[in-house]
Each structure stands twice: as C-alpha cells, then as structure tokens.
Amino acid sequence: MxxxxxxxxxxxxxxxxxxRGIGKGIALELxxxxxxxxxxxxxxxxxxxxxxxxxxxxEIDGMGGVGVPAICDHRDDAAVEKLFxxxxxxxxxxxxLVNNVYNSPASVRWIGRKFxxxxxxxxxxxxxxxxxxxxVASVFAAxxxxxxxxxxxxxxxxxxxRQMHNAVYGVGKAAVDRLTAEMAHDLEGTGATAxxxxxxxxxxxxxQLVPADDxxxxxxxxxGEGTFDLDQAETPHFAGRAVVALVADPDRLARNGKAxxxxxxxxxYGFTDLDGRVPRAD
Numbered sequence: 001m002x003x004x005x006x007x008x009x010x011x012x013x014x015x016x017x018x019x020r021g022i023g024k025g026i027a028l029e030l031x032x033x034x035x036x037x038x039x040x041x042x043x044x045x046x047x048x049x050x051x052x053x054x055x056x057x058x059e060i061d062g063m064g065g066v067g068v069p070a071i072c073d074h075r076d077d078a079a080v081e082k083l084f085x086x087x088x089x090x091x092x093x094x095x096x097l098v099n100n101v102y103n104s105p106a107s108v109r110w111i112g113r114k115f116x117x118x119x120x121x122x123x124x125x126x127x128x129x130x131x132x133x134x135x136v137a138s139v140f141a142a143x144x145x146x147x148x149x150x151x152x153x154x155x156x157x158x159x160x161x162r163q164m165h166n167a168v169y170g171v172g173k174a175a176v177d178r179l180t181a182e183m184a185h186d187l188e189g190t191g192a193t194a195x196x197x198x199x200x201x202x203x204x205x206x207x208q209l210v211p212a213d214d215x216x217x218x219x220x221x222x223x224g225e226g227t228f229d230l231d232q233a234e235t236p237h238f239a240g241r242a243v244v245a246l247v248a249d250p251d252r253l254a255r256n257g258k259a260x261x262x263x264x265x266x267x268x269y270g271f272t273d274l275d276g277r278v279p280r281a282d
Contacts, residue, residue: 006034017101019043020051021204025236031065040072074133084140094144099134099154112223115167149191156196184257196259200281203233238273245269
C-alpha cells in the first residue's frame with residue numbers, strides 16, 4: 001500500500017468490533033491516516049476466523065498510526081463505560097466513534113429465511129449486538145465527541161430500505177439508521193455529527209471461506225438477491241477510506257443524520273478501493 005498522508009494525526013478514534021471484517025478495515029485506514037485507534041472486540045486468540053484485537057492494533061502501528069487493543073464485550077454496559085473512561089484518561093479527547101460491532105456468523109445462518117423460520121433468538125442476537133450496542137457506545141462517547149465536535153459513524157446497510165437477507169436483518173438496519181437520525185437531531189447545535197454508512201458486498205474473512213468454482217470464480221448466491229462475484233466485491237478498506245474522508249471533511253455537518261452509500265462517498269470525496277476501483281453492488 002502506498003504511503004497515506006497523515007491527515008488525521010492527533011485524532012483519536014474508537015472502532016467497535018475491529019478484530020476482523022469491515023471494522024478492521026476502518027481501523028486500519030484510520031491508523032494509516034495517522035489516528036490513534038482503540039480497537040475493541042472480544043477476540044484474543046484467532047479461531048475459525050482469523051484476526052484478534054491485538055493483531056489489528058499491531059497492524060495499525062505498522063501503518064503509521066497508534067493502535068490500542070481494548071478487549072470489550074459490547075453486551076456489558078459497564079465494560080463499555082469503562083472503555084470510554086479509559087479513552088478520556090489516556091487521550092483527553094475522542095474525535096470519532098465507529099459503531100461496527102455485529103454478530104455476522106450468527107446472522108448468516110438465517111439468510112434467505114422467511115420470518116417464521118427465523119427463531120426469536122436471532123432477533124436478540126441481531127439487536128443486542130447490532131443495534132443496542134451502538135446506542136450504548138454512543139451514550140458513553142457523546143460527552144467526549146461533543147467536546148471535540150466529533151463524529152459518530154454507524155455501519156448500516158441498504159437492507160434498511162429494501163428487502164435483504166431476512167426480516168430481522170432489515171428491521172435491525174432500519175433501526176440503526178433511525179438511531180442515527182435521532183442522534184443527529186439531539187446533536188444539533190453541538191458541532192458533532194452522526195451518520196450511517198452503507199457498504200456493498202464486502203469480501204470479509206467470513207466470505208473468503210467461500211471456495212472457488214471449477215472456473216476459478218468465488219461466487220455467492222443470496223436467496224432472492226442474486227449471485228455475486230466476491231473477487232469484484234469491496235475490500236474492508238473501502239469503508240475505512242469513507243470514514244477517513246468524513247472525519248477530515250470540515251463540512252461534514254451537511255451529512256448529519258443521513259445514511260450514505262460508501263460508493264457515493266467515494267465519488268464525492270475522490271477515493272477508491274485498494275485496486276483503484278469504485279465498486280458498486282447495485
């Protein structure tokens with residue numbers, strides 16, 4: 001990767017669920033831009049999927065930022081509050097919170113199922129980690145972000161406005177975007193900003209488990225949505241570059257309260273994915 005200007009030097013970020021996937025990509029790009037990044041998650045030792053909190057933090061160090069591993073179970077409100085107390089004590093500021101933590105392995109089990117085939121426990125898995133955790137982190141981060149006129153970014157999905165995966169997934173993403181709108185309303189006049197971002201199909205470690213077919217293509221079929229070539233998908237860094245651009249944008253208040261496709265942000269801010277493309281899934 002070519003050297004990235006340290007446009008976020010002196011900035012402090014918290015990225016939740018950053019051991020792997022989109023969260024890791026965001027954390028790495030923030031670090032590459034010079035930020036100090038607190039990497040949260042529960043993974044201490046790599047298992048079926050690669051990636052750990054400490055591993056992401058070490059990669060951030062290697063890219064020119066400062067990575068701080070922060071083991072945190074986002075179902076534990078006291079642990080989340082302690083995290084932001086740690087940030088204040090160690091840094092004295094917070095410039096961006098990225099609400100990304102999500103239980104993807106649990107969610108993927110129910111893709112394409114009718115609502116009567118998705119058990120109530122799937123609702124709890126999706127909402128406790130995918131919605132409630134965003135609210136809790138934002139509550140404890142807000143005083144710091146108001147002081148810095150900072151930014152809350154919540155990772156959402158086009159599933160908020162159209163059918164995608166299943167009912168629980170769609171309602172959860174709609175809730176994330178509604179939370180963004182409500183937080184933006186409450187932040188008016190403070191200088192702080194809240195937005196959602198919508199990545200497309202992202203070639204995460206989970207999807208990298210999909211094997212190639214006899215023609216060497218890595219295809220994934222999502223019931224009712226289509227078949228996608230994962231080699232043409234976004235990398236997790238693409239969303240990361242969107243977050244960097246938002247943090248660096250002095251006019252980001254104009255985006256307050258809304259959801260933005262990562263590809264649209266790429267065209268607006270002039271960044272690309274690692275291979276120079278602006279991938280679109282729609």
